[in-house]
Amino acid sequence: MKTKRQKNEKVKTDLNPFIVGMPVWGDDFFGREDIVNSVTRFISSSNQYNYLIYGQRRIGKTSLLRKLEKEICPAKDVLAVYFNLQDKANAPLHILLHELAKHIVAVLDVNIDLPHEIFVKESASDYMQNVFFAELINRLPSGKPLVLLFDEFDVIGEAGNIRDEKVVGVRSYEQFIPFLTRLLGHVRDNDLNIKFIFAIGRNYKDLNSDRYGQITKFNEQIELKYFDKATVLALLQKTADAIPFTPESGDRLFELTSGQPYFTQALAGKTFEHAQEVKAECITLEMVNKCVPTAVKSYAGGVLWIWDTLRPADQVILYLMALSAENDTPVSKKNIKDKAVNMLLEPAIRELDEIIAGLLNINFIKKNNNSYLFATTFFREWIINEISEEDIKRLILT
Amino acid sequence: MYPFTYNQPVKGEDFYNREEVVKDILKETALGKTQGNVWITGERQVGKTSLLQHIQLSYADYKERIKLYGTGQEYKIAFIFANVQGYHTETAFYNALEDGIRNYFDYKLPNSENYFQDVVKYLYKEQNIFTIFLVDEFDAFIQNVAAISKKDAEQFLTNLASTLQGVSWLNNAKPFSFVFTSNNTIHELMEMCELKPRGSGLIIESKELMWFTKDQVTELAKHCLKDNEYCFDTDAINFCYKNAQGYPYFTQKLFSIMYDLRDKYDNKKKFLKEVKLLYGKEFAFTVKGWGGERMPKRTLNEIVKLAGNSDIRKFLFDTGMTIFKSMH
Numbered sequence: 251m252k253t254k255r256q257k258n259e260k261v262k263t264d265l266n267p268f269i270v271g272m273p274v275w276g277d278d279f280f281g282r283e284d285i286v287n288s289v290t291r292f293i294s295s296s297n298q299y300n301y302l303i304y305g306q307r308r309i310g311k312t313s314l315l316r317k318l319e320k321e322i323c324p325a326k327d328v329l330a331v332y333f334n335l336q337d338k339a340n341a342p343l344h345i346l347l348h349e350l351a352k353h354i355v356a357v358l359d360v361n362i363d364l365p366h367e368i369f370v371k372e373s374a375s376d377y378m379q380n381v382f383f384a385e386l387i388n389r390l391p392s393g394k395p396l397v398l399l400f401d402e403f404d405v406i407g408e409a410g411n412i413r414d415e416k417v418v419g420v421r422s423y424e425q426f427i428p429f430l431t432r433l434l435g436h437v438r439d440n441d442l443n444i445k446f447i448f449a450i451g452r453n454y455k456d457l458n459s460d461r462y463g464q465i466t467k468f469n470e471q472i473e474l475k476y477f478d479k480a481t482v483l484a485l486l487q488k489t490a491d492a493i494p495f496t497p498e499s500g501d502r503l504f505e506l507t508s509g510q511p512y513f514t515q516a517l518a519g520k521t522f523e524h525a526q527e528v529k530a531e532c533i534t535l536e537m538v539n540k541c542v543p544t545a546v547k548s549y550a551g552g553v554l555w556i557w558d559t560l561r562p563a564d565q566v567i568l569y570l571m572a573l574s575a576e577n578d579t580p581v582s583k584k585n586i587k588d589k590a591v592n593m594l595l596e597p598a599i600r601e602l603d604e605i606i607a608g609l610l611n612i613n614f615i616k617k618n619n620n621s622y623l624f625a626t627t628f629f630r631e632w633i634i635n636e637i638s639e640e641d642i643k644r645l646i647l648t
Numbered sequence: 649m650y651p652f653t654y655n656q657p658v659k660g661e662d663f664y665n666r667e668e669v670v671k672d673i674l675k676e677t678a679l680g681k682t683q684g685n686v687w688i689t690g691e692r693q694v695g696k697t698s699l700l701q702h703i704q705l706s707y708a709d710y711k712e713r714i715k716l717y718g719t720g721q722e723y724k725i726a727f728i729f730a731n732v733q734g735y736h737t738e739t740a741f742y743n744a745l746e747d748g749i750r751n752y753f754d755y756k757l758p759n760s761e762n763y764f765q766d767v768v769k770y771l772y773k774e775q776n777i778f779t780i781f782l783v784d785e786f787d788a789f790i791q792n793v794a795a796i797s798k799k800d801a802e803q804f805l806t807n808l809a810s811t812l813q814g815v816s817w818l819n820n821a822k823p824f825s826f827v828f829t830s831n832n833t834i835h836e837l838m839e840m841c842e843l844k845p846r847g848s849g850l851i852i853e854s855k856e857l858m859w860f861t862k863d864q865v866t867e868l869a870k871h872c873l874k875d876n877e878y879c880f881d882t883d884a885i886n887f888c889y890k891n892a893q894g895y896p897y898f899t900q901k902l903f904s905i906m907y908d909l910r911d912k913y914d915n916k917k918k919f920l921k922e923v924k925l926l927y928g929k930e931f932a933f934t935v936k937g938w939g940g941e942r943m944p945k946r947t948l949n950e951i952v953k954l955a956g957n958s959d960i961r962k963f964l965f966d967t968g969m970t971i972f973k974s975m976h
Contacts, residue, residue, distance in 0.1 A: 266675070269682045271851035272822075273813065275718065278681075307848060312813065316820075320718070332820055336847040337807035353816045405806070405847045451848065519682075548853050551687060551834040555849025636835055 264526070267488040268519035271308070271512065271552050275317040281481030282314060288472055289318060293328055293397060293445060298469040299437055300446045305474030306612070307556045308512035311449040314474065315399045318447070329396045331357045335426075336402035343425040344374035351382055354398075360389045375429045379436050387442055395443040404450035452559060475613070476625075477509035486518060489533070493525045498535040506542060506627045512552060513545075513628040520545040546631045553632045560614070562645040566598040567605045568614065569642050571622065572633040580621030593639065597646055651872040652907065654900035657698040659705070664871055665864045666699055669857065673703065676853050677780050677825035678714050678725050685812050685826045685850070689833050690857035691947040692938055693897030696829035697731075699857065700782040703827075704729040716778060719821070723778040726771070728752050733785035736792045738804045745781055765817050772823035779824040787830035787837050787944075794841035805845035812851055828852075831944035840945075859894035869903060878910050887920065891927065893954055901934075902927050928960035 269278055285303070292301045303311055315332055323330035331354050338346045348369035355362050362385055368377045390396060406426055430446075437444050448468075477485070482504045486495045495503070495518075503521070507513040521541040525533045546553075557565065567586065570593075574585040583602060590599045606622065609615045614629070615622045624630040653662060669688075676686050690696050704727045713722040730748035732741055742764040749767055750756065757767050771777040794801035814820040830837060834850060837843075860868060865888060869880045880888075884906060892898035905926045912919045935943075935951055943951070 265679075265681050267681060269717075270684070270853070272682055272684050272717070312848070333816060334810050334813070334820070337810035339806070339846070340803050349816060353819070357819050402810070402847050548855070551850050551852050551854050554835050554838070555847075558844060558849075641839065 264492040266519055266522050266526075267492075268485075268515045268522060270515045270519050270549060273313045273316045275313065275320050279313060279317050280485045281477050282310070282474070285314065285472055285474065286317075286322060288470070289314075289447065290322060290326065292447075292470055293323065293326060293395065298445070299434055300448065300468050302468040302471035303447065303449045303474060304452065304471060307451045307559055308510070308552055309474045309476070310511045311451070311474055312401055315401055315447070315449055318397070319399055323397055327394060329358060329390060329394055330399060331396070332399040332401065334401045335406045338426075339406045342371075343429065344369050344371055346426060347374045347378050347429070351378065354386065358386075358390065358396075360386065362386060362389060375425070375432075379429070379433050383433070383437070383442060383444060384440075387444070393443070395445060397445045397447060399447045399449070401449045402451065403448040404452055477511055477514060479504050479509065482507070482509050482514055485514065489518075489522055493522065493530055493533055495521075495533045496535065499533050499538045502535045502538045506538070508626040510626045510628065512549070512556075513626055516549040516552075517541060517545040517628060520548060542628070542631055543635070546628065546635055550632060550636055553629065554636070556629070557632075557637075562648065563598070563601065563605050564609055564614070565637075566595065566642055566645055567602065567609065568624075569633055569637055570595065570598065571615070571624065572630045572637075578624060578627045578630060580618040580623050582621045585621075593642075595642065595646060598642075650904075651876055652900045652904040654693075654897055654904060657701050658695070659698075659701070662872070663698055663702040663706075664868055665860055666695065666702070666857075669699065669855065670703060670706075672855065673827055674707075677827060678778065679712070681717065682853075683714075683717055683822070683825060685852040686828070687834060687850070687852045687854045688827065688829045688857055689854065689946070690829070690831070691895070691950050692831060692943065693895075694857050694859065695896045696857055697784050700729055700784050700827065700829060703727055704782055714778060716822070721776065723772075723776045725780060726752065726777050727780050727782055729782045729784065731784040732789040734792075735789055736796055738793075738800070738807065741789060741804070745783075748781070749779075765815075768823050769818060772818060772821065781824055781826045783826055783828045785830075786828040787832050790837055790843075791841055794843060798841065798843060801841060802843050802845045805843065805850070806847050809845065809847055809850050813848070826852075832946055836946065860896060860899060861894060862889050865889050865892075865894055865899055868899065872903065873907075878907070880906065883916075884913070887923075891960065895950070895954060897934075898931070898954065901930060905930065924960055931955070931960055 267278075289301065289303075292298055303314060305311055312334075319330040319332040333350060333353055335346075338349070341349075348364065351362075351364050351369075355364065362382070368374065387396070434446065436442070483500050486500050486503065489495060499521075503514070503517055507517055517538065521533055521538050524537055524541050524544070530537065560568070570586045570589045571581045574581045574589045583606065586602065587599050590596055606615070610617060610622075613625050616625050658664070673686050673688075676682060676684055688696055688699065707725070707727050710725050710727070713724060715721065716723055728745065728748040730744045732744050735741055735744055746764050746767065749771075753771075757763070757770060760766050768779065771779060790801055790805070793804060812822075812826060814822045832840065833854060834852070838845075862885075866885050869885055869888070873879050880903070888899060888902050888906065892902050902923075905923055909919060909922055909926075912922065938947065938951075941948065
């Protein structure tokens, strides 16, 4: 049995086990059994080629794709290649395809020539579709399926919308989706053993079907949601040997974050740090409450991108909700309207019913009898700390 | 040797009072499990550059090895400093990091079109080195890019967000972490430049570089004068703290004025009158030099508060700034 001194010394040197923002896998990956099972069935199926994983920003899509790449697919004797499209949208298509081909060849360690002269302008997409993938399949161990995991797929599809510029030329945001559509058709028609999994940071119904076309007819799509309570409590067990969370503190942490993965890791991480600093024997409810402002401030940057996925109208209503009540108490439509009038923000509430319905649909708020609560207190705290009245008034003006 | 430093980064054992911040940065970027990135916000001359340069110099010979997440392999750590204030393009940004690497390592790779990728690959794969880039004045760089093209600034940030999580040219490995300094938070910077980058966003922990506490001001005074016959008494330190509130630049500045006039300290009334006169002029001169009302908003807000707390308000009239006219 460890003495108090031994335990304290261990605690001082114990790494903070929570990982905020970076992708996780292995022992650090919690929950998601239903999704893993669904994707595993897709990978093992025949006649199914494209699968979509969607969800809010900072929900764990990249972690899931990396887990598929590193663990699930190898366990099923399936080859997997993860590719992030986020920084590729503005590149010409032939450069994206060259990078994709090089990456696939490097990860799978196959010897395929990628002649530079092929990857210039229009010839690249024909080469990839008609030659590269066929040659790749020939070089892979017989019968082994290949899964391509495309992350941030919506970034490449939406880049051309930014700043209302006319979309011209052969930039990837113009040409990659038509290329993928043709490739998918080619894979289906020739029964190639290749599957595609796409991840997007929004609701799939928001994908513009004019731009995404046939791609939106996914064989299956699944939404990544917040962790349930059991998963959060399992995650918090990571500190059990060092400084354990009490049952009350675990409950409180779940209450504050509703299982939103990024917020959960952020608050758990900061609370553990604090517990180490004060040499606590266990992590209490009071410590969790105390660390909310620190966690919100430390990880405000990541939450900004979640905020930016919302429409201006949604942002204004969430801001009014955040200010309408002391602490995290339910807010009625009347409260929101009164607040808007007090702040001279009446234009914001013209379509209040529709906005509220939308926010409920995308799980940013939840219903509480005839009132509404933030889905996560953490997000409410972030709004109060980070968003100013000036920011909101600017939104109304634009 | 003059005991106080205020117009250049503080070096060596004169770098003081930031041990906890340095430890946090090391934990977040390398020693902890996240192995992520850090954004340091602070007003002008609060010590951001001193902090980064201190880390690079003090940890130049860092012996501790780390295990990179998901690899099980051990890596050495190299800290590379780069100031990106004067640059305007993504290419120039990575050229600045390349220069930092060239200045740091003895061995050189031949120049190539993708030198940054080549050298990082070499360090990571051949030398087992994990690089922590200490990037100073990052907000100035973003503002420069945005001034020319907001689209380019957004694209740079979108690309950077992807890079901070891993790079396809190393099979999605993450061979580096970044520490950025800025006069603004990420949100403030995006608002100022009217930028809306796409994608997953910057995965980064934010830290604010705080002003010194009163105890730290007292320790600073003792440290700076440790080899000196002279020392400040409690009244002098209280006076300094009251007027500078622990703002590192103004604390050092005020201490230096008080030190220069130390022979007049016996006549306290006369001493304080002269100090206030000189400090007031210096304060106003500094404020004008930092751009007056055009200085970063965060710094301006703090300057206004500082002036409001101090005995030097009347000197600020000379700055010509509207905000100070109304305080007079």
